[in-house]
Amino acid sequence: MMLPAYPSSPEAAKRFLAFVNASPTPFHAVHNASARLEASGFKKIREVDDWEKTLQPQGKYFFTRNQSSLVAFTLPPNWKQGAGLSIVATHVDSPNLKVRPISKREQIGYLQVGVETYGGGVWHSWLDRDLSLAGRVVVTKQDGTFHSKLIKVDRPLLRIPSLAIHLDRNINDSFKFNQETEFVPILGLISETLNKPSNDGENGKASRSANVTAASIQGNHHPALLSVIADELSVAPEEIHDFELSLYDTQPSVLGGINNEFIFSPRMDNLLSSFSAVDAISTYVSSPNFSVLEGNVNCIALFNHEEVGSVSTSGAESSLIPSLLQRLSPTPILHSRSVAQSFLISADMGHAVHPNYTSKHEDNHKPVMNGGIVIKTNAKQRYASDAIGSFMVKKLVERKGGRVQEYEVRNDMACGSTVGPMLSKIGLRTVDVGGAMLSMHSIRETAGSHDVQNSIDLFTSFFEGFAELDKTLTVD
Incomplete structure (x- = not known):
């Protein structure tokens, strides 16, 4: 599909x-981030490797875990064990619908696909959208081994139709639906069996044959669905052994507004921050500053599962950051020194004031899109920002001539959270920031097209200037 050229729009937004159009799942986001890093000279290492034989001052490295999280870091020219880390932490997951392990469903002639909700989505926004599938699939290779391959079906396959107003006259007054029984996507029609009873049991639930092996999933999903997946991957259906698939909106992300000041897109919470982190560190290593700047190890961390609590092997509460700290500073003394010199920017999108719902914001804390980086504060520590972190961000933004905004939730509303508070428990100084956006967790969100560059500028300033700035501040 040809996308508009946007000749006078921000270059960072176009990138x-x-x-985001190429990253419908965390697996794709990590894959595309890895490609950008490798193009910028980063070397991929593995957690099972002996890093002591690999890491060198002025080196550029990254590793991934479970195809769904990524850590990249650069070592300064004077690097020694015990150095601090300057970390930008984001997440690559977003609320979506995931295909169930047994997805095969039928109802009155419709092929349906069972799904599970993931995260806190604005689920009504998924109705009447052109949906497709993306994720990863375990397949057999020609040599008999197995491989996890990415898949992205680039055409509408599924839809969750809303109910016509003629069948629910109160739909505009009190719209509610059951997420289990009234939120099941349709895949197609069983035209040849419209007048025949289903052989799959009550309500079309899949039955498993006694001769199906434990490694076979053929009885769990519609043959038509497996056929689509097989065709996309150029394998036979029986060579598919398992998968993790999510639904995504096939409508591309675009710039919009009278002056292209907006981005209309899914998954901006939090791929906008993740892209900006990757872009900043990739661009930074090609600048003259990279070969001369001393100080901290610069690092980005793209986590999975933030939308469901971060408790996983690839989430922010995993061993990813503690392990990195330990491997770069392996003795207790060096490790303690490294933590004390480190600083983490937790970058996650924030809430712009809504013109139709201005009362949802505290009177003096109403961030706007394209108004600059938002510093997020919460006295109950749902955000990890404090005066020290806020000061640091303001000075770093000031280096690039940018602006900052403040956000704090109303006392009569609950506050969301980020990866910041949980990572601060390691002992890292932490601040929570983000770009302002509308319709967070909708299938189509709205953000400012200039805020991509605003985020990149902050992260670049952080990589370039944090160590020197930190020397000028006395706290303890």
């Missing part, structure tokens, strides 16, 4: 469009 982001390409990234």
